[in-house]
Amino acid sequence: MNIVLLGPPGAGKGTQAESMTHALGIPQVSTGDIIRATITERTPLGTEFRAFADAGSLVPDCLIERLVDERLARADCRGGFMLDGFPRTVAQAEWLGSMLARHGRPLTHVVLFDVDDAIILERIAGRVSDPATGQIYHVSFDPPPPGIASRLIHRQDDNAEVLIRRLQEYHEKTAPLVPYYERLGLLRRIDAFGRVTDVTRRVFAAIGVDAPAQTWQPG
Ligand code: ADP
């Protein structure tokens, strides 16, 4: 399966990608994670990315497309992949479509996470992650286990001011992908509000796969 997870920041894409990766055996390719890893390397490209990410703006298409191309060429993506956070513009979607067509591995599903901006605000405000495992938690909705609080990080761009800009970018530049993928017959819309396990069931139903009996727990 070659899947795109589409939806605003904080919709729960990364959270669902974890159980999907485990159940489907295909990697999650998160462009946000790739960009944050590049920023950490402190290269000139990382410095350029930082300015965009800190402001909540999208990085230029050509820069991110190159990184996606390299990532999807890796061996672990041969049996399928799950793109999270890419494409985010119609230009990126067109580039992706042509690139995948050239390689004879077209997209099979685009899952749209439908959720209100008010819910997103709550989810982003409480999002923390464990740098040691990459696991995402929410301080109220999915609290981390005791004993790891000191190493948890709250993303720098997960604050109310930057979120406004990120949501603007989503509504202006990414939302047009909904009719774009609808026209291609690939869009599967799911209600992303509700308990994580309920959303998991909806995602699996949308891609036509039996949901795992229970949500996968890391470690
Ligand atoms: P995205 O990858 O779409 O940006 P995340 O998966 O990181 O979103 O989720 C954002 C925050 O919301 C995280 O703190 C996560 O724990 C929490 N979250 C995810 N799904 C749900 C849900 N169904 N109900 C409540 N909180 C959720």
Ligand code: AMP
């Ligand atoms: P995310 O982790 O998906 O919320 O992405 C964090 C930040 O990385 C975004 O606010 C953008 O600055 C950048 N980014 C991630 N994916 C893309 C993309 N497909 N196109 C442009 N910028 C992106």
